Amino acid sequence: MVIxxxxxxxxxxxxxxxxxxxxxxxAQINLDPLQRGGILTPEARAALVEWGDGYSICDFCGGxxxxxxxxxxxxxxxxxxxEFLGIDEVRITHGAREGMFAxxxxxxxxxxxxxxxxxxxxxTVLAAERAGLKIEFIxxxxxxxxxxxxxxYAKAIERAYEKKGNVTxxxxxxxxxxxxxxxxxxxxxxxxxxxxxPLMLNGAYAIGRMPFNARNHGVDIIVGSGHKSMASSGPIGxxxxxxxxxxxxxxxxxxxxxxxxxxLGCTVRGAGLLTMMASFSAVxxxxxxxxxxxxxxxxxxxxxxxxxxxxxxxxPHNHDLMFFKAENLYEISRMAKKGRHFLYRDLKDRGIxxxxxxxxxxxxxxxxxxxESDLENVLVAFDEIITSYT
Amino acid sequence: MVIxxxxxxxxxxxxxxxxxxxxxxxAQINLDPLQRGGILTPEARAALVEWGDGYSICDFCGGxxxxxxxxxxxxxxxxxxxEFLGIDEVRITHGAREGMFAxxxxxxxxxxxxxxxxxxxxxTVLAAERAGLKIEFIxxxxxxxxxxxxxxYAKAIERAYEKKGNVTxxxxxxxxxxxxxxxxxxxxxxxxxxxxxPLMLNGAYAIGRMPFNARNHGVDIIVGSGHKSMASSGPIGxxxxxxxxxxxxxxxxxxxxxxxxxxLGCTVRGAGLLTMMASFSAVxxxxxxxxxxxxxxxxxxxxxxxxxxxxxxxxPHNHDLMFFKAENLYEISRMAKKGRHFLYRDLKDRGIxxxxxxxxxxxxxxxxxxxESDLENVLVAFDEIITSYT
Numbered sequence: 001m002v003i004x005x006x007x008x009x010x011x012x013x014x015x016x017x018x019x020x021x022x023x024x025x026x027a028q029i030n031l032d033p034l035q036r037g038g039i040l041t042p043e044a045r046a047a048l049v050e051w052g053d054g055y056s057i058c059d060f061c062g063g064x065x066x067x068x069x070x071x072x073x074x075x076x077x078x079x080x081x082x083e084f085l086g087i088d089e090v091r092i093t094h095g096a097r098e099g100m101f102a103x104x105x106x107x108x109x110x111x112x113x114x115x116x117x118x119x120x121x122x123x124t125v126l127a128a129e130r131a132g133l134k135i136e137f138i139x140x141x142x143x144x145x146x147x148x149x150x151x152x153y154a155k156a157i158e159r160a161y162e163k164k165g166n167v168t169x170x171x172x173x174x175x176x177x178x179x180x181x182x183x184x185x186x187x188x189x190x191x192x193x194x195x196x197x198p199l200m201l202n203g204a205y206a207i208g209r210m211p212f213n214a215r216n217h218g219v220d221i222i223v224g225s226g227h228k229s230m231a232s233s234g235p236i237g238x239x240x241x242x243x244x245x246x247x248x249x250x251x252x253x254x255x256x257x258x259x260x261x262x263x264l265g266c267t268v269r270g271a272g273l274l275t276m277m278a279s280f281s282a283v284x285x286x287x288x289x290x291x292x293x294x295x296x297x298x299x300x301x302x303x304x305x306x307x308x309x310x311x312x313x314x315x316p317h318n319h320d321l322m323f324f325k326a327e328n329l330y331e332i333s334r335m336a337k338k339g340r341h342f343l344y345r346d347l348k349d350r351g352i353x354x355x356x357x358x359x360x361x362x363x364x365x366x367x368x369x370x371x372e373s374d375l376e377n378v379l380v381a382f383d384e385i386i387t388s389y390t
Numbered sequence: 391m392v393i394x395x396x397x398x399x400x401x402x403x404x405x406x407x408x409x410x411x412x413x414x415x416x417a418q419i420n421l422d423p424l425q426r427g428g429i430l431t432p433e434a435r436a437a438l439v440e441w442g443d444g445y446s447i448c449d450f451c452g453g454x455x456x457x458x459x460x461x462x463x464x465x466x467x468x469x470x471x472x473e474f475l476g477i478d479e480v481r482i483t484h485g486a487r488e489g490m491f492a493x494x495x496x497x498x499x500x501x502x503x504x505x506x507x508x509x510x511x512x513x514t515v516l517a518a519e520r521a522g523l524k525i526e527f528i529x530x531x532x533x534x535x536x537x538x539x540x541x542x543y544a545k546a547i548e549r550a551y552e553k554k555g556n557v558t559x560x561x562x563x564x565x566x567x568x569x570x571x572x573x574x575x576x577x578x579x580x581x582x583x584x585x586x587x588p589l590m591l592n593g594a595y596a597i598g599r600m601p602f603n604a605r606n607h608g609v610d611i612i613v614g615s616g617h618k619s620m621a622s623s624g625p626i627g628x629x630x631x632x633x634x635x636x637x638x639x640x641x642x643x644x645x646x647x648x649x650x651x652x653x654l655g656c657t658v659r660g661a662g663l664l665t666m667m668a669s670f671s672a673v674x675x676x677x678x679x680x681x682x683x684x685x686x687x688x689x690x691x692x693x694x695x696x697x698x699x700x701x702x703x704x705x706p707h708n709h710d711l712m713f714f715k716a717e718n719l720y721e722i723s724r725m726a727k728k729g730r731h732f733l734y735r736d737l738k739d740r741g742i743x744x745x746x747x748x749x750x751x752x753x754x755x756x757x758x759x760x761x762e763s764d765l766e767n768v769l770v771a772f773d774e775i776i777t778s779y780t
Contacts, residue, residue: 019667038444043410054428054617054624097654227444234660264487270624277409
């Protein structure tokens, strides 16, 4: 028998049950690039159950999350992650976007300018806007390859200078989240350093999927996403920086001892961090098999091409995230009963999801960690769907 | 057989196994105030398993997390939470601290001043420092009651004015996290409004434990913590604001349609939010039993007093979070073999944890949601420990 506070309305009471026992309605084969790298390992699933309670990781905290020894967070954050990323200092964040904001907020001053690839994720733009920064974009080559050239960085910096902009950061999305394009980082970082500007890499689709060493590419600041590419329960990310920039980004409070201002003391104070740690062994292993993932993506793209569905972006492609253009599916959508939702529904009927409902003319998908038989099923499904309408 | 990238050192490979299969070492009775309100309900545990994968809640997202209809996040965020908190607009954040920063960053300008109770959590200070704000504190009455008076807010605002400060926000911690003291909010909000200053309430230890209606107390902005007090897997929190302030805090990007700048688009894009939703029914119910929790806390404090362990802060006490002073335990620590760690170890031997290792002279604990027999065991343990050394 529940005795309720007078302020709670009948309508709210009627709603309460709606939020419990919710089941996820997801198909067997999920092609969503956002989700393929975030599927938990069995070890991460076990960690989630073991450490689920709020503040569970704080049982033996001495005042700084990244220095907790039991569980071995200190070792993970201060030894394993810096080596994995190839950078001096790493901290855990709530995600790639929160890491980008922290770095921009710490390093740039309000009204400064950044330069950024035009394929950037929308959160790069939001992080800059939140930090009060202006953006000069490096345009892409447009359809069909959407390439961003390293030289574009020099031109964008020059354009910003012409506008009297104080450029204090460059951002490169690696790969970008639309086309899965890979830009030559080393060339970009050399250009940025010639202008005395640090390069931040948004590696949300790289870190945890493909090998990447920030130091070898001259990257000064790097962010990654646990829920996107490190088999972690989110939101969680990593933020790494070279010693010079780490000093500013991870500066301690002048008022509260040992508390890092940009992180508001601690960030992921819960189970998400333990899932990232639990998956780490598997993540290191899968990164080492990256070339097979690239091969598989290329094979899949070729087969899609035979169905009249054309890969955009880098060709040959270098990432599992791919953007396709399908005039034939678009033509079908114009006459299909279900209209532009036909593709989503027809794929779902065949146990496939992850392409956004309503898209037909162009869409992205990922083949990451999918077996060949699953991908064969996807190809058969596209073939069947196209044939059934023609 | 793992084929590894050359860059990975043997030392790192040796470390990998350290991060999997980690078990939590927590005693049967946990008195940690930080953790008592964050213990998951069975429904939240089920949600964690169901929605554990990264970005799982985004299966049917149209571009704004708080507008997702399946699972029913939109209803939770835009109907249930505003009613529960008694405020116009609510959003999900990564926690109370992140909510405080978002509000300060949106409403105040760098170099502005805020006034804040001196019992405030350290993260209030960090959030202000990160936003470039100066702080004028409202002092407490000191030992033993550590009271903060509403009138102190007027004096602090006046002091800030004398320093030529532009005061743009007042913050009250309700209750504070050291003494569990409750300050009369209505009196504080009236004073702040007389000066034309909004009042932000840090309700990390209130929302989800005790009934609270922001509107009835004249609170303009309110933050709560899911992992601290709403039986959620963290980090997660809520941020509410009246219509006027919501317009500023939750403003949309000028560059990216429908994306809220202060939230960087979306915040808790994972299982944590589903645990908060799954626990919500139980949370609404437990809030209605708050008076019993207060009675239980008072009874426990009385019994501790009989053992020579004296409650500090408000007397009679109005919250489950209590701060105790124990000269007798301190005296024991000076001669005990294990030194100042004797209390932690002797309690742990009796299946009790949650008081910080090394503390004896003064410490805090919580009785929240503990049964009387568990609390009786805690009292017997303290009695036995004191007796065993005297």
